[in-house]
Amino acid sequence: MVCILGIEGSANKIGVGIICDGEVLSNPRRTFHAPPGEGFRPTETAVHHRQHIIQLVIEALRIAKIEIDAIAYTKGPGMGAPLQVGAVIARTLAQLWKKPVIPVNHCVGHIEMGRLITGAKNPVILYVSGGNTQVISYLNQCYCIFGETLDIAVGNCLDRFARILKLSNEPSPGYNIEQLAKKGSRFYPLPYVVKGMDISLSGILSHIEKEAPILVKSGKFSDADLCFSLQETVFAMLVEITERAMAHCGSKEVLIVGGVGCNERLQQMMNIMVNERKAKLFATDERFCIDNGAMIAQAGWEMYNCGMNAPIKECTYTQRWNNPNNPIKMDDKFGIKCIPTMVVFDVEKGCVGKEKLDKDEDFMDSGNVVSFIVSSTY
Numbered sequence: 001m002v003c004i005l006g007i008e009g010s011a012n013k014i015g016v017g018i019i020c021d022g023e024v025l026s027n028p029r030r031t032f033h034a035p036p037g038e039g040f041r042p043t044e045t046a047v048h049h050r051q052h053i054i055q056l057v058i059e060a061l062r063i064a065k066i067e068i069d070a071i072a073y074t075k076g077p078g079m080g081a082p083l084q085v086g087a088v089i090a091r092t093l094a095q096l097w098k099k100p101v102i103p104v105n106h107c108v109g110h111i112e113m114g115r116l117i118t119g120a121k122n123p124v125i126l127y128v129s130g131g132n133t134q135v136i137s138y139l140n141q142c143y144c145i146f147g148e149t150l151d152i153a154v155g156n157c158l159d160r161f162a163r164i165l166k167l168s169n170e171p172s173p174g175y176n177i178e179q180l181a182k183k184g185s186r187f188y189p190l191p192y193v194v195k196g197m198d199i200s201l202s203g204i205l206s207h208i209e210k211e212a213p214i215l216v217k218s219g220k221f222s223d224a225d226l227c228f229s230l231q232e233t234v235f236a237m238l239v240e241i242t243e244r245a246m247a248h249c250g251s252k253e254v255l256i257v258g259g260v261g262c263n264e265r266l267q268q269m270m271n272i273m274v275n276e277r278k279a280k281l282f283a284t285d286e287r288f289c290i291d292n293g294a295m296i297a298q299a300g301w302e303m304y305n306c307g308m309n310a311p312i313k314e315c316t317y318t319q320r321w322n323n324p325n326n327p328i329k330m331d332d333k334f335g336i337k338c339i340p341t342m343v344v345f346d347v348e349k350g351c352v353g354k355e356k357l358d359k360d361e362d363f364m365d366s367g368n369v370v371s372f373i374v375s376s377t378y
Helices: 042-064 080-097 106-118 154-164 173-181 202-218 223-249 264-276 293-304
Strands: 003-008 013-020 023-026 029-031 070-076 101-105 124-128 133-139 142-148 253-257 280-283 335-338 361-364
Touching (some): 003 042, 003 080, 003 293, 013 042, 013 080, 013 293, 023 042, 029 042, 042 080, 070 080, 070 106, 070 293, 080 101, 101 106, 101 293, 106 133, 106 253, 106 280, 106 293, 133 223, 142 223, 154 202, 154 223, 173 223, 173 264, 253 264, 264 280
Parallel strands (some): 003 070, 124 253, 253 280
Antiparallel strands (some): 003 013, 013 023, 133 142, 335 361
16 A cells, blocks of 8 residues: 655645545645735745645645655646745655655646546546646657647636636636626627647737727626637637547547636537547546645656655756656556546536446556556557
């Protein structure tokens, strides 16, 4: 039995999770909320993280009631000051407890948590969050970025429009955009910019920021209509590039990860596309798609089982780290067994659930150079 404590603090959420052989034992987190109309600043966010991190570690250990074998933390990418908090705590605990430290890529954490929870085998991954928008797939023994945003991330686009409307930052700007969009009915045409498997969102945001006050004042469109229009346009672009990646890779699975991934409308639109292609959609709810410590623990658990860790002096942080294109060497004979404990999205039923899987899923690497442990189906 291998148990890993994971620390996530790359943005405005600080979380500590404990994973033991594929089972989530604890996963508490706290969120820094900026005032309405403002985004979160790195220094203020870091202060928030420092105030909560020790209590979160204690809380996670109290709930899990188990001895840990190693400490994993988010090395990057993310915001410098918040990342530093997690790195310092990870190094401190490792030296106090005499445990190995595992630096984890934030994107890898999202992907591996999504695969654990949903049981996805060989998916095209749509990674959508406040800082990232990427279409990723497994190729030549590593995760590769097939398409991405050319400027700002989809989560950043939605959050910034929420500031224009002076929406609350609690529980999150994107969630409040989603709820307001459900009340909208009139569609306002917006720029639609797709280039191959890449998209551009800055022009859409600039256009709607400029036109929103005029349209609302005229009475032709409401705030809800504009939220509805923005979501429909941006999500249609995401569905298009995901479908293109599926055709390119020959995949029959789509896995949505990242904070924006729990948006129900995005899941609905993606589900329509995958059903037309006789494929499967996998997604998680807010417990696991939003930044959390358990996802870092899961990626760290897989790396630990391959003998991957780092000297204390190398356990730093970096704001930029496209790890999926930088494979890590590992023993090609190593194999592990991972037991997903929950299925939180049922494509056939079209709803979120909390069911246990009836059978184990075997995970085995397929070569001697991979980013992290991958399914034998790759």
